[in-house]
Amino acid sequence: xxxxxxxxxxxxxxxxxxxxxxxxxxxxxxxxxxxxxxxxxxxxxxxxxxxxxxxxxxxxxxxxxxxxxxxxxxxxxxxxxxxxxxxxxxxxxxxxxxxxxxxxxxxxxxxxxxxxxxxxxxxxxxxxxxxxxxxxxxxxxxxxxxxxxxxxxxxxxxxxxxxxxxxxxxxxxxxxxxxxxxxxxxxxxxxxxxxxxxxxxxxxxxxxxxxxxxxxxxxxxxxxxxxxxxxxxxxxxxxxxxxxxxxxxxxxxxxxxxxxxxxxxxxxxxxxxxxxxxxxxxxxxxxx
Amino acid sequence: xxxxxxxxxxxxxxxxxxxxxxxxxxxxxxxxxxxxxxxxxxxxxxxxxxxxxxxxxxxxxxxxxxxxxxxxxxxxxxxxxxxxxxxxxxxxxxxxxxxxxxxxxxxxxxxxxxxxxxxxxxxxxxxxxxxxxxxxxxxxxxxxxxxxxxxxxxxxxxxxxxxxxxxxxxxxxxxxxxxxxxxxxxxxxxxxxxxxxxxxxxxxxxxxxxxxxxxxxxxxxxxxxxxxxxxxxxxxxxxxxxxxxxxxxxxxxxxxxxxxxxxxxxxxxxxxxxxxxxxxxxxxxxxx
DNA sequence: AAACCAAGTTTCATTATGTGAAACCACATG
DNA sequence: CATGTGGTTTCACATAATGAAACTTGGTTT
Numbered sequence: 103x104x105x106x107x108x109x110x111x112x113x114x115x116x117x118x119x120x121x122x123x124x125x126x127x128x129x130x131x132x133x134x135x136x137x138x139x140x141x142x143x144x145x146x147x148x149x150x151x152x153x154x155x156x157x158x159x160x161x162x163x164x165x166x167x168x169x170x171x172x173x174x175x176x177x178x179x180x181x182x183x184x185x186x187x188x189x190x191x192x193x194x195x196x197x198x199x200x201x202x203x204x205x206x207x208x209x210x211x212x213x214x215x216x217x218x219x220x221x222x223x224x225x226x227x228x229x230x231x232x233x234x235x236x237x238x239x240x241x242x243x244x245x246x247x248x249x250x251x252x253x254x255x256x257x258x259x260x261x262x263x264x265x266x267x268x269x270x271x272x273x274x275x276x277x278x279x280x281x282x283x284x285x286x287x288x289x290x291x292x293x294x295x296x297x298x299x300x301x302x303x304x305x306x307x308x309x310x311x312x313x314x315x316x317x318x319x320x321x322x323x324x325x326x327x328x329x330x331x332x333x334x335x336x337x338x339x340x341x342x343x344x345x346x347x348x349x350x351x352x353x354x355x356x357x358x359x360x361x362x363x364x365x366x367x368x369x370x371x372x373x374x375x376x377x378x379x380x381x382x383x384x385x386x387x388x389x390x
Numbered sequence: 391x392x393x394x395x396x397x398x399x400x401x402x403x404x405x406x407x408x409x410x411x412x413x414x415x416x417x418x419x420x421x422x423x424x425x426x427x428x429x430x431x432x433x434x435x436x437x438x439x440x441x442x443x444x445x446x447x448x449x450x451x452x453x454x455x456x457x458x459x460x461x462x463x464x465x466x467x468x469x470x471x472x473x474x475x476x477x478x479x480x481x482x483x484x485x486x487x488x489x490x491x492x493x494x495x496x497x498x499x500x501x502x503x504x505x506x507x508x509x510x511x512x513x514x515x516x517x518x519x520x521x522x523x524x525x526x527x528x529x530x531x532x533x534x535x536x537x538x539x540x541x542x543x544x545x546x547x548x549x550x551x552x553x554x555x556x557x558x559x560x561x562x563x564x565x566x567x568x569x570x571x572x573x574x575x576x577x578x579x580x581x582x583x584x585x586x587x588x589x590x591x592x593x594x595x596x597x598x599x600x601x602x603x604x605x606x607x608x609x610x611x612x613x614x615x616x617x618x619x620x621x622x623x624x625x626x627x628x629x630x631x632x633x634x635x636x637x638x639x640x641x642x643x644x645x646x647x648x649x650x651x652x653x654x655x656x657x658x659x660x661x662x663x664x665x666x667x668x669x670x671x672x673x674x675x676x677x678x
Numbered sequence: 679a680a681a682c683c684a685a686g687t688t689t690c691a692t693t694a695t696g697t698g699a700a701a702c703c704a705c706a707t708g
Numbered sequence: 709c710a711t712g713t714g715g716t717t718t719c720a721c722a723t724a725a726t727g728a729a730a731c732t733t734g735g736t737t738t
Contacts, residue, residue, distance in 0.1 A: 128458045129695065130725065131422045135462050135479075142486035146665030151685055160727045165687070170416045174423050175519070178487075184685090188487035190518045191423075193525070196484030197541030198430035199466075199476035230478040231463065237481070253485030417724065418696065439714055448698045453716070472714085 130167075133159065137167045138176055138188065147185030196253065203228075205329070205338050206237045208375055209368045213240050216364055220342060220357065222349075225326075227263040228338040230255065232282025234264045237338070259283040259299055260292050262314035262326030263339035268299075269306040270328045270336050276303075292317045311358045313351060314343075321346050325354040329365045332373060340365050418455075421447065425455045426464055426476065435473030484541070491516075493617070493626050494525045496663060497656045501528050504630075504652055508645065511631040513614075515551040517624065518543065520570025522552045530632070547571040547587055548580050550602035550614030551627035556587075557594040558616045558624050564591075580605045599646045601639060602631075609634050613642040617653045620661060628653050 140157070141148055150168060157164050168186060171177040175191040200206050209226050217224045217240035226238040233255045258264030258279060268279055285294045293299045306312040314324040326341035342357055428445070429436060438456060445452050456474060459465040463479040488494050497514050505512045505528035514526040521543045546552030546567060556567055573582045581587045594600035602612040614629035630645055 128461050130418045131455075131458045132462060133725095134419045135464065138483060142483050142490075145486070146490060149685080154685095161686090162688085162727055162729095163725080166725080167419075170419050173416050174420060176423065187490040188483055190487060190491075190516070190523055192480060192484040192487045193523060193541050194518070194543055195426060195430050195476055196480040197539070197543075198433070199478060199480045200541065202430075202434060202475040203478075204468075228478070230482070235478055235481065253481050253488065255482055255485075421696095437714080442714090449715090450698050450700095450717085451696080454696075 133163075134167050134171055137164065138171060141177060141186055142188050147180060147183065147187040149185055153186070200237065200252075203237065204372045204375060205368070208371045209238060209329075209338075209340075212364050212368050213238055216240070216340075216342075216360070217242075219360075223343040225263055225341045225343065226338060227267070227341070229258065229264075229267050229279065229336065232258060232279045234258050234261055234267075234339070236263075257284060257286070257318070259285065260288060260314070260317040262312055262324035262341040262343070265299075265303060265306055265312040265314070266326035266328045266341070267336050267339045269303040269312055270330060270334070288318050289316050289320050291315050310362065311355075313354070314341075315351065316346065323349075323351055323354060325351075325358055325361060327358065327361045327365045329369050329372075331369055337369060337372060340368070421451075422455050422459055422464075425452065426459060429465060429474055430476050435468060435471065435475040437473055441474070488525065490665075491525065492660045492663060493656070496659045497526060497617075497626075497628075500652050500656050501526055504528070504628075504648070505530075507648075508630060510637075513551055513612075513629045513631060514626060515555070515629070516626040517546065517552075517555050517567065520546060520567045522546050522549055522555075522627075524551075525626070545572060545574070545606065547573065548576060548602070548605040550600055550612035550629045550631070553587075553591060553594055553600040553602070554614035554616045554629070555624050555627045557591040557600055558618060558622070576606050577604050577608050579603050598650065599643075601642070602629075603639065604634065611637075611639055611642065613639075613646055613649065615646065615649045615653045617657050617660075619657055625657060625660060628656070 137153070137157075137159075140153060144152070150165070153168070154161060154164055159167065168177065172179050172186065172189075175189045177186045178189040179186055205228060206226065213224050213226055221242055223242050224240040225236055227234045227236050229235070234257065235255050236252050238252050256264070258268060268276060271279060280296055280299070283299075286292075287294050293302055302312075311325055311327045314322070314326070316323055322343060323346055324341045324343040326339050328336050329338040329340055331337050340361055342354065342361060344354065425441070425445075425447075428441060432440070438453070441456070442449060442452055447455065456465065460467050460474065460477075463477045465474045466477040467474055493516060494514065501512050501514055509530060511530040512528040513524055515522045515524050517523070522545065523543050524540050527540045544552070546556060556564060559567065568584055568587070571587075574580075575582050581590055590600075599613055599615045602610070602614070604611055610631060611634055612629050612631040614627050616624055617626040617628055619625050628649055630642065630649060632642065
């Protein structure tokens with residue numbers, strides 16, 4: 103409830119806009135992962151035939167892909183129902199992704215502290231493919247672990263963390279993200295076009311933090327700050343969420359300094375952190 | 391650091407025991423996923439060259455695989471350090487896996503209740519590839535730092551949930567799991583061979599629940615029960631963990647009935663649950 | 679029963695894809 | 709400026725993926 107939950111408005115069919123861009127461009131592996139995505143997107147275990155119609159691949163090809171994925175435990179086949187669902191191997195791999203990300207493990211104690219001190223819901227998010235990916239979360243009362251809520255994605259254009267992060271992107275990167283927004287109107291305060299959002303992002307940047315004024319869910323508001331690297335790159339976002347019947351936007355605004363301080367320490371640690379036996383780096387081609 | 395996989399050693403080589411069995415047998419996709427596993431197993435971001443030595447694949451091939459995976463956002467490349475880590479797409483996919491599994495989402499409220507009532511750490515786990523996969527977790531009111539987390543895997547032969555589940559497997563399935571144990575001696579109560587474990591499993595089965603008597607971590611004990619389907623199939627395991635300085639094994643034993651009751655309701659719900667618009671059987675037709 | 683249908687599985691000639699030794703590049707270092 | 713190391717690209721070649729079509733299985737209708 104408190105959070106998004108809405109992968110909803112995005113209901114992309116197989117081929118919508120992924121033609122030349124990313125998916126099946128690179129070989130068999132791309133196709134297999136494409137299929138994996140499709141199964142995941144169904145939101146429930148699926149039959150082979152359900153996958154088939156709507157799939158760009160012919161029967162035999164799809165069949166082989168699904169077989170391979172099942173073999174590899176990326177998909178799980180339920181023989182009783184004849185359905186496929188994303189497999190557990192993914193969970194193990196995702197755990198590795200989480201642990202190895204430079205942000206989440208480092209931020210963990212900070213979230214604990216913040217959550218304890220404020221007593222409100224705290225989110226840690228990163229931008230992923232134009233969407234907000236919640237990588238960790240603390241509930242007001244009880245701390246919830248990883249995949250219960252974290253792992254979920256939400257829209258960027260109408261959430262606090264999303265806007266906080268976008269506000270600090272430079273032109274090119276920002277455009278990419280803007281291109282991926284769905285601009286669905288969730289509430290009557292939702293900003294539903296680039297111009298409106300751009301203006302808002304400008305203000306947020308000046309201010310140093312962003313609000314969510316019930317733009318995603320009625321009654322839910324939040325303040326969010328970006329987590330910025332020394333060079334100003336956006337590493338992630340941090341937010342405190344509450345309900346309008348508990349706190350006002352002004353109340354939340356007063357929490358901004360504390361959030362920023364936390365964000366700063368996270369960024370700091372993230373940059374200096376070395377994994378146990380990581381070979382000290384020889385500088386590689388600079389990003390630009 | 392104890393990653394304690396089945397391999398059990400710090401630097402597991404590529405091809406150790408996965409030759410004929412599973413990995414690269416099925417085509418390019420298999421190889422790509424193999425590489426993905428390797429990156430994950432490193433436990434930290436890796437350089438290309440680090441992957442290369444120890445890889446069965448020649449430079450160019452490995453390079454292409456890594457490129458493809460990065461392209462697909464299954465790997466994330468850090469240009470500053472020149473390293474690869476498991477990518478966020480995995481987290482999204484894993485979330486789908488979690489949500490679609492018949493156990494975890496259903497068990498969630500039960501875990502909440504149990505955790506609130508007992509005030510101790512609660513685990514929900516499933517058997518995956520011979521290991522215990524923790525699919526959800528609630529921390530104790532006063533959390534003890536211990537090594538489990540949702541998404542993490544652990545050994546089956548020396549954990550409460552592991553033993554509770556194994557105790558209710560039939561011959562063939564049990565053997566498969568036993569074959570995958572590493573029998574590493576974590577503490578001096580760890581059971582380090584099949585015979586000892588088999589005896590223990592027998593008792594646990596009779597008793598209806600299993601203990602962990604500091605077999606995995608000193609000072610950490612637990613009771614665990616299996617979650618069994620109507621037909622007796624092992625769906626998962628449920629445990630309460632505590633520290634020896636807080637509770638005794640006898641204290642824990644007294645919680646067993648409550649655990650069993652919870653397990654029973656979870657099993658019950660899991661069996662009857664239908665996803666929203668899951669086709670009951672045969673044809674799906676859908677809109678057309 | 680026979681005929682039918684839909685989901686799932688296998689075949690096999692064709693072709694696209696992946697392969698990997700070796701060459702190449704870019705940078706750092708002695 | 710020679711040498712080394714990590715990373716990237718090439719290209720002739722072999723393998724692996726493709727997909728139309730045929731086949732199997734199991735349930736439903738005539």
